Amino acid sequence: MGRTPYFDEKGLKKGAWSQEEDDKLKSYIQRYGHWNWRELPKYAGLARCGKSCRLRWINYLRPDVRHGNYTKHEEELIIQLHNKLGNRWSTIAKHLPGRTDNEIKNYWHAQLRKRFRHGNVSQRDCKQKSIKKQELQEQPSVEPNIVDESSVLILESSSLSGIQSSSNGQNSETVSTTSSMTSWSWDDLEQLIHENFWNEPFDVDNYGFCDNFQLLSPSQSNV
């Protein structure tokens, strides 16, 4: 995947990175660090702009970057955090160790696309029909901050059972809850996120945490 490599008018390479470029960037940063992104490619022997190098390192080459499927736990966290924070992907990413803002953003948009489809309007259809962004935002069924009952099942876990989606997507002191559930402050949520991530072993295929989740139908979830 990725874009076809090409050179711009300044002779800088754009598009997909080659293995050789990856190796150069990685070994340079591991040896000298990224002291100046604009100057770095020159010293690393790369015909790339600094921005491109920075993105490649942050989103792909960094040793602590984790790729692969999202757990139900991560999925729920993203939904909850997005409801709380909106499109602040970098902030959301800070709560998911090993995940990058770009990756989370992509994941979220993939989820949104499912919601589009449930409303019989795919993003691709929208693009092809040149529907303007503003027009999209005016459609109630595609409001990104509202958890769509028809397409997103609210996950209930033993540890997160009190957390429900905030319906307005705005920042508030507590995450809204159902009437029978306890309120969660933002601090509680942050603490929970932190504890779960560092205490739970990570294994995508055999993630025991998932066993604690119970899928609720929209009517059950009382959203």
Place this chain on the structure above:
DNA sequence: AATAACCTCAACCGCCTCGGG
């Protein structure tokens, strides 16, 4: 088997923020 439709995600673009001069 061929084609269209859809999905995924790496990468780019442009704007914003912040710090230094």
Place this chain on the structure above:
DNA sequence: CCCCGAGGCGGTTGAGGTTAT
């Protein structure tokens, strides 16, 4: 203050892969 450069961020694009017809 104001300007400028660098880094950071969010939105968007586009190409390859997958699934449906």
